Amino acid sequence: MDALAANSATARRGPSITGVRWVKELRYYWRFTILNQENDGSMTRIGYETVSRVPSVVEYMRLRSVAGLSAFSEEAAGKGLAGTLYGVVIEHEGAAVGMGRLIGDGGCFVQVVDIAVDPRYQGQGLGKAIMSELTSFITEHLPASAYISLIADIPANSLYEKFGFEETAPRSVGMARRAG
Numbered sequence: 001m002d003a004l005a006a007n008s009a010t011a012r013r014g015p016s017i018t019g020v021r022w023v024k025e026l027r028y029y030w031r032f033t034i035l036n037q038e039n040d041g042s043m044t045r046i047g048y049e050t051v052s053r054v055p056s057v058v059e060y061m062r063l064r065s066v067a068g069l070s071a072f073s074e075e076a077a078g079k080g081l082a083g084t085l086y087g088v089v090i091e092h093e094g095a096a097v098g099m100g101r102l103i104g105d106g107g108c109f110v111q112v113v114d115i116a117v118d119p120r121y122q123g124q125g126l127g128k129a130i131m132s133e134l135t136s137f138i139t140e141h142l143p144a145s146a147y148i149s150l151i152a153d154i155p156a157n158s159l160y161e162k163f164g165f166e167e168t169a170p171r172s173v174g175m176a177r178r179a180g
Contacts, residue, residue: 047092050129052137054087059096060114067116085110086141088133090117090126097121100130107143112150112160127159135163151176 055063057077065071072080081087085106090098098117104110112134117126138148151174152160157167168174 048097048124048126048129049091050133051089051091052087052133053089054081054084054101055089055096055099057081059089060099063096063099063116063118064114066118069114069116086134086137088130090121090129092121098126098130100134102134102137108146110138110142110146110148112148115156115159127156128162131159131163 057074060077060081061072061074080103081101083103084101085104086102088100089096098121100115101113102110103113112131115127115130117130138146142148148165150160150165152165157165
């Protein structure tokens with residue numbers, strides 16, 4: 001068994017991701033190592049770490065691009081990232097391969113944004129891992145009355161539904177515009 005998994009004080013139980021167990025280490029930020037439980041009960045690292053941090057501007061712009069999200073200027077990305085309430089980055093061999101952020105006032109209104117996973121790493125539960133961490137932060141650190149929203153691209157809406165998000169239409173609809 002991995003030494004980290006042996007320390008029950010650091011083990012974390014949360015939303016189930018098939019074949020994966022989370023282990024938490026406290027450093028200068030929270031770091032989670034995704035472990036796979038083998039048939040014999042032993043634990044092996046599967047190479048991804050979920051780190052509570054804001055992505056760098058370079059990581060942010062690259063992940064948005066490869067995931068097919070709209071582009072922003074470097075200046076806009078820097079300003080936007082500075083306003084992050086909470087961020088999660090999934091790392092593989094030291095490189096960012098996924099991310100997600102919470103933005104807002106931290107009390108009344110919070111929005112889930114920038115859920116992105118490099119297509120080379122999709123289909124492995126990384127989007128679930130990102131949403132699990134964001135949801136844990138929401139539950140543990142925000143007032144119960146906070147309104148948490150997001151704009152869901154289809155078919156990602158099915159992922160968000162697993163974390164308690166519901167469509168608001170026809171009572172309300174999302175609306176957007178660009179500054180310029």
